[in-house]
Amino acid sequence: MAYSYFEKKRIRKDFGKSVQVMEYPFLLSIQLDSFRKFIDTDPTGETGLEAAFRSIFPIKAYSGSSELQYVSYRLGEPLFDVKECQIRGVTYSAPLRVKLRLVVYDKEAAAGTVKDIKEQEVYMGEIPLMTDNGTFVINGTERVIVSQLHRSPGVFFDHDKGKTHSSGKVLYNARVIPYRGSWLDFEFDPKDNLFVRIDRRRKLPASIILRALEYSTEEILAMFYDTTDYTIKGDKLIMDLIPERLRGETAIFDISIKKGEVLVESGRRITARHIRALSKAKLEKLEVPADYIVGRVLSKAYIDKSTGEVIAEANAIITLELLAELSQAGHKVLSTLYMNEFDVGSYMSDTLRVDSSTNKLEALVEVYRMMRPGEPPTKDAAEGLFSNLFFASERYDLSTVGRMKFNRRVGNADDVGTGILSKEDIISVMKTLIGIRDGKGEVDDIDHLGNRRIRSVGEMAENQFRVGLVRVERAVRERLSLGDLDAIMPQDLINAKPISAAVKEFFGSSQLSQFMDQNNPLSEVTHKRRISALGPGGLTRERAGFEVRDVHPTHYGRVCPIETPEGPNIGLINSLSCYARTNDFGFLETPYRKVIDGLVTDEIDYLSAIEEGNFVIAQANAERNDSNKLVQDLVNCRHRNEFILKASAEVQYMDVSPQQIISVAASLIPFLEHDDANRALMGSNMQRQAVPTLRVDKPLVGTGMEKVVAVDSGVTAVAKRGGVVSYVDASRIVVKVNENEMHAGEAGIDIYNLTKYTRSNQNTCINQRPVCRMGEPVVRGDVLADGPSTDMGELALGQNMRIAFMPWNGYNFEDSMLLSERVAIEDRFTTIHIQELTCIARDTKLGSEEITADIPNVGESALSKLDEAGVVYIGAEVNGGDILVGKVTPKGETQLTPEEKLLRAIFGEKAADVKDSSLRVPNSVKGTIIDVQIFTRDGVEKDARAVEIEQMQLKEVKKDLGDELSILEDGIYARTKKLLLSAGLNESDLTSMSRDKWLTQNLADEGQQAELEQIAEQFDNIKEDFDKKFEVKRRKITQGDDLQPGVLKIVKVYLAVKRHIQPGDKMAGRHGNKGVISNVVPVEDMPYDQFGVPVDIVLNPLGVPSRMNIGQILETHLGMACRGIGEKINRMLEAQQEIHKLRNFIQEVYNVGESRQVVDVASFSDDEVLRLAGNLRAGLPIATPAFDGAAEKEIKELFVLADMPQSGQFVLTDGRTGREFERPVTVGYMYMLKLNHLVDDKMHARSTGSYSLVTQQPLGGKAQFGGQRFGEMEVWALEAYGAAYTLQEMLTVKSDDVNGRTKMYKNLVDGDHRMEPGIPESFNVLLKEIRSLGINIELDKD
Known part of the structure; x- marks a missing residue:
């Protein structure tokens, strides 16, 4: 491949073998595409805002005399840009303006005659806009709307696995789930009667629904059963014979084909052989005894023609008496239902007997009583309720997806249809359910991804917007019906508040609208690609069983089997796989390469889980020859969710990449294939918690995914068009665009303004640094500036550390790790955290609060860092407790003493009584002020500092x-x-x-x-x-700022804190190998090798075997080889060797292994070779993709090139004693991350503070400045030691003995160290609790 000027600066050697047939799709497309569909006008009116408007409008008056029609909509320009919104704490949104038409009809003239038309553009509230990075800025904070995985609308057949009834009988059920509207359930009871439930209410016999749909008993029976006719001849019966229907019955009489030739003797079971013989004999009639018809069911009603009296109703069971009656009445042919015990059950027939209703009205009344218990039913109300349930498009909608799923499941040929149910739909569901009960067909697997779909931002926002419109609709309809429409414009009819409120509620407080995880670029990308089964309309943690959480075969290539949280949400929150996307119906699809007669083509098809089951799909690593033909006769494939071996000619598709099944975070773990899945899960999750370090360092051992994440996350500045860099400074890059990429008549200059030292949601630091220089050529897609945790356009979450696996004086017991002081001195893991502290001046009942430097009872030193306006200077270094913004609040008037009254009378009005309510630096925080923002209400005078800013x-x-x-x-x-x-x-x-x-x-x-x-x-x-x-x-x-009611002024102070690495900080590798730093040891005491190079971190070797994450060992070895090659290149550069030797060595390195990568160093200019070599000094960066990585042989080849032992083990010397350790130690380079669990955030000590109201014990937790609880087990420990006095003071004066602790405090102040314990408050609480049980206990104090 051809490398651009920027890419030639540092090329990552790729060990991947399988050729990449397709690039990774844009990682944030699931968010951006979904929202674009919502915002863009859809001419078909099936999606987005257009669909919402069309579903509600036109709104007709109750009388039909007027209607409000929708014409079109447009979104205005946002008032503030994204950065301004974040600073001001407002929502990044655009005004929605809708063109509406009010049509008034002439009442006197013919129907439909228009009297008046008014058209007007109406403001309908603000719609939050998505930023380019797939986030929303709501009230100044960046939020992400997580996609939801919910059960697709449609019909589902299931059974209770025999858990409902004590006998263990399996009861089948069907459920019709619409996109919106009432659920319809059909279910069998243990007696095999079929029942129906609407919205999970009380069950009714299923035939009630059919009766309500105007079906009679005879029609119902005809729909579900075939009939068998019997002709009465004297005292004999002649049956119309269909041989197949006799299968499995026991003959109660001899069946003969010809005279004297008995085929089946009485008492014998009729088998398939007998049926074949009967069919061959072409017998059409069979004489049967009268007993044979007893117990069968009549398919229609029989009437005595002479009297008109009903002899037998349809669905009546035939007895000998009834048979005689029918024969006497002159009925010669009896039609019975064909049923048997094997594959045609009597369920509907039995259900009709349970059903008490006989006609439509009775059935409707039954449904009404069940839906509205206690209300008196009327005919109109009952009919209205029933038709609104499933047959009115306003109340019920299956949606296009639901209709497609419904039709496919019940066997309709069409994929399209209306959103409401029809009579035929309900009947087909019942027939399918009865078929499944009869053993024809299977129940559905609800965890199959063909039955679960993704609901993304756009769809959820559309639903919420529709909710707002429905609220408005009622008000508009009432207003239209009030008459006097001559003076009214559309603007007067629409109130935008309910719409804004619905949208605001969704974006601000929905369970799926989440505060964005902005720890580092990976956590941002992962959060946007997250898929949650929780949320409105989804599952709940408590009710979700094991099956829903488990990995399903259809997750392959769609949902990552590795990345999911530990704890109660496991399996309910998942991550999208690298190549997955959603189709138009919302089902997840994954790409496959087409295979024709064993030849693998480059044609790519996206298949959903439903389609995939029908194909034979080979793995990405199936062996192929040079002409891309499958080599092996039998290939490992997947077919119908099973792994099987198939002939290569039968293979229809093939995976596009070995990384297809995993998510972005998992694909960043090198040697993932050598790690246990549990540890890989921790590894993927912990990468998201890595804090961006001050000095970035790309991973020596990567996977090739680093660049994709860094660019797609949006934290880097990427060239929109090619050209030459004409200007660079720390905050701006200017590119002069190439002639061929310019639009006609434009200046051809692209300006990129960089983000400098801003705060992220997690208080980490976002800062962009240019990586290009003036005069350098750039092409579209080149990285111009690095963001947080990116190094030359590659994701760099941590640091490459020289580690050794060995014990060291117990300091790495139980996953602790030992750190060299050098790491701290070199600022390798130093991070910057920015906190935003806010001071709000409000208007109170007693007067307004004031921001000032004139604070009562505060010394000069405390005010030294404030200016005359009472706001801290930028650049001031502050400690815990320092005042940042001086503020005073009016105090309530206190009762004056006589002396004060006298003074007041002599000297006039005393300065108003105020109390100090200044903003102070939180305890245990120390940092530098980097910015101050002041927001003043419109109409309030700005202070000197605000004017200066x-x-x-x-x-x-x-x-x-x-x-x-x-x-x-x-x-x-x-x-x-x-x-x-x-x-x-x-x-x-x-x-x-x-x-x-x-x-x-x-x-x-x-x-x-x-x-x-x-x-x-x-x-x-x-x-x-x-x-x-x-x-x-x-x-x-x-202009003044639009602040909340009662707020006069807001001062925001930004405080930057530098955190060095120290004992107690949590660190981790990428393989789930986490631990806490136990000690930071001087460099001279660390173990060192024969060249005197000390190690940076000592890890416990016992952390590897039981955890089964061997990937970390391979990474360590490979990292060492990479570092060795870098050092070799460095030596060549320092010795100023001939350039051709350097070029040959670099070429040799890139040629190691049988990879897909081709790097032709010969084609590089001398300058390019030197620049590349300069960037390889710190080590050769390597990509070893998951499931396609470096083999052991290739790692050994690199060791040889680096002139290092192939074992990867070295003899180390103890830095303290100077003695060699007795055996060689595995030493190498591992990529270590510092996680956002810093000891500074957790460490906390309490001297005095607040107490709980009831127990009078100190509060708990750092946020409340609480104490550590001396609990039951700690008490046992002191009891075991017999430390009686210590125990006594722990449970009294140090805890909840109110008088004792006050007295002790006084004594300590007076220099008296005695203590007198009293009664702890918890004892009083216990007394009160016992009294609440009705037992009076009184403490005898004598």
Whole structure:
């Protein structure tokens, strides 16, 4: 492959063998595409806002005299951009304007005659917009809407696994689940009667639904059963014979084919052989004894023709008496239902007998009573309720997905249809359920991904928006019916509040709208690709069983089997696999390569879980020859969710990549195939907790996925178009665009403003650093600036550490790790955390709070870091307890003493009584102030500091816009100069005149003149545009802020804290090997090798075998080889060896192994080779993709190239004694992460503080400044020691003996160290509790 200038700077050697036929799809597309569908106008009206409007409008008046019609909608421009929204704490949203048409019909004229039409654009609230990175800014914080995996609408057949009834009988059921509307359940009871439930209410016989649909008993029986006719001849019966129907019966009479030839003797079972003989004999009638018909069921009613009296109802069971009656009444042919005990059960027939209703009205009343118990039913109400349940599109919708799933399941050929149920739909569900009960067909697997679909942002927002519209609809309809529509405009009918409220509620407080995990770029990407089975309409943690959580065969390539949380959510929250996407119906699809007659093509098809089961699919690593033909005769395949061996000619598809089954986080673990799944799960989860370090360091051993994550996450600045870097500083990059990528008549300059030292949701630091230099060429997609945790466009979550697996004086007992002091000194794991502290001045009942430096009872030293406005300086270094913003609050008037009254009378009004309510630095925090923002309410005077900040911001904006303008000007003048020179003017003419006049020249050539005029016009537009931009920015900065009611001023102070690594911090590798730092040891005491190089971390070797994560050992070895090669290249550079030797060595390194990567170092220029070698000094970066990584042989080859022992083990010397350890130790480089579980955040000590109200014991937890609980077990320990006095003070004065502790505090102040324990408050609580049980206990104090 051809590498760009930037990519040649550092090439990661790839050990992957299987050729990549497709790039990784954009990782955030699940979020962006879904929201785009919601926002964009859909001409078909099936998705998004358009669908919501069309489903509610037109809104007709109850009388039908007028209606409000929907025409179109548009989204306006957002008021603030994303950054401004975050600073101001507002929502990033755009106003929704809808064009509505009010049509008033003429009552006097013919129906449909229009009297008046009014059209108007109506404001319908704000719609939050998605940022380019797939997030929403809601009230200033970035949030993510997690996609939900819920049960697809449609019909599902299931059974209770024999758990409901004591006999263990399996009871089958069917459930019709709509997208919205009532659920319809059919179920069998232990007696095999079929019942129906609506919305899980009381059950009714299933035939009630059919009767309510106007079916009679005879029609119901005809739908479910075939009939057998018997003709009465004297005292004999002649049966119409269909031989197949006799299967499995026991003959109660001899069956003869011909006279004297008995085929089946009485008492024998009729078998398939007998049936074949009967069919061969072509017998159409069979004489049967009268007993044979007894117990059978009549298919229709029989009437005595002479009297009109009903002799037998349909569904009556025949007895000998009834038979005689029917025969006497002259009925010669009796039609009975064909039923047997094997495959045609009598369920519907039995159910009809249980059913008490006989006609439609009775059935409707029964349904009404069940749905609305206690209400008196009327005919209209009952009919209205029933038709609204399943047959009204406003109340019931299967959705396109539901209809497709429904039709496929019940065997309808069509995939399309209406969203409501029809009579035929209900009957087909019952027939399918009875078929399953009869042994025809299988029940559904609800955990199959063909039965679960993804609901993404767009769909959920649309549903919520529709909820808001429904609320508005009622109000509009009532308003339309009030009459007097002449003076009314559409604007007067619509109240946008309910719509805004519904949308705001969803984005602000829905269970699936989550505070974005912004620890590092990986955690952002993973959060956006998360799929949750929880949330509204989903499962609950408590009720979710093992099956739902388990990995299902259909997860293959769709949902990651590894990445899921530990704990109560395991298996309910999953992550999307690397290549997966959702289809139009919301089902997950994964790509496969087509295989034709054993030949693997590059054609790619996306298959859903439903389609996949029908195909034979080979694995990505199936052996192929050079012409891409499958080599082996038998190939390991998947078919119908089973792993089987199939002939290569039968293979229809093949996986696209070995990484297809895992998620992004899991695919970042090298040698994943050598780790136990439990540890891989921890590894994937812990990478998301890694804190971005101050100095980034790319992993030596990676997987090749690092670049994809870094670019797709949006934390890096990526070139939109190719060109040359014309300017770079810490906060801005300017690229002059290539001619061939420019649009006609534009300046051809791209400006990238970088994010500097801003706070993330998790208080980590977001900062971008340029990685390009002036004059360097860039192509589209090149990384221009690194973000947090990225190194030259690759994800870099941690640091490469030299580690040794060995015990060291017990300091690495139980997963602890020993750290060298050098790591701390070199700031390898130093991280910056930014905290936002807010001070709010409110208007109180007693007067308004004031932000000031004049604070009562505070010394000068405490105010030393504040300016005259009472706000801390930027750059001030502050400690716990320091004042950041001085604020005073009015105090209630206190009762004055006589002396005060006298003083007040003499000296006049005393300064108003105020109390200090300043914002202080939290305890145990120490840092530097990096920014201050002040927001003042409209109409409140701005203080000096606010004005100063405002001036500074205006100055920055002016400078930024001025710089941009001058860059664009330079670009335009450069193009103009080129044009004028080509038109015949010479260089000296141009330099002699001012640049402004260049644009007013007259050129002979018309085409050139037109181009010059176009440039001049464009220049004017750019200037005008910049004036507008500056004006907009100026207005935003100078105008007052829209604050919450009662808030006068908000001061936000940003505090940067530098955290060094120290004992107690949690660290981890990428293989689930986590631990806590137990000690930081001086470098000279650490074990060192024969070259005197000490190790950085000592890990416990016992942490490997039982955990079965061998990947970490392979990573350590490979890391050592990479480092060795880097050191070798470094030695060559320092010795200034000939460039061809360096080139040959680098080529040799890249040629190791049989990988898919081709790096032709010979084609690089000498400068490029030196630049590459310079970047390889710290070690050769390597990609070993999951399931396709480096083999042992290849690691050994690298060891040979690095001149190192192939065992990867070295003899180490003890740094303290100078003695060699007795056996060689595995030493190498492992990528270690510092996790966001820092000891500084957890460590806390209490001296005095607040107490719990009831027990009077100290509160618990750091947030409440609480104490450690001396619990039951600790008491036992002191009892065991016999430390009576210690125990006594622990349970009294140090805890909840109120008087004792107050007295002791006084004594200590007085220098008296005695203590007198009293009665602990918990004893009083116990007394009160016993009294609440009605037992009076009184303490005798004598």
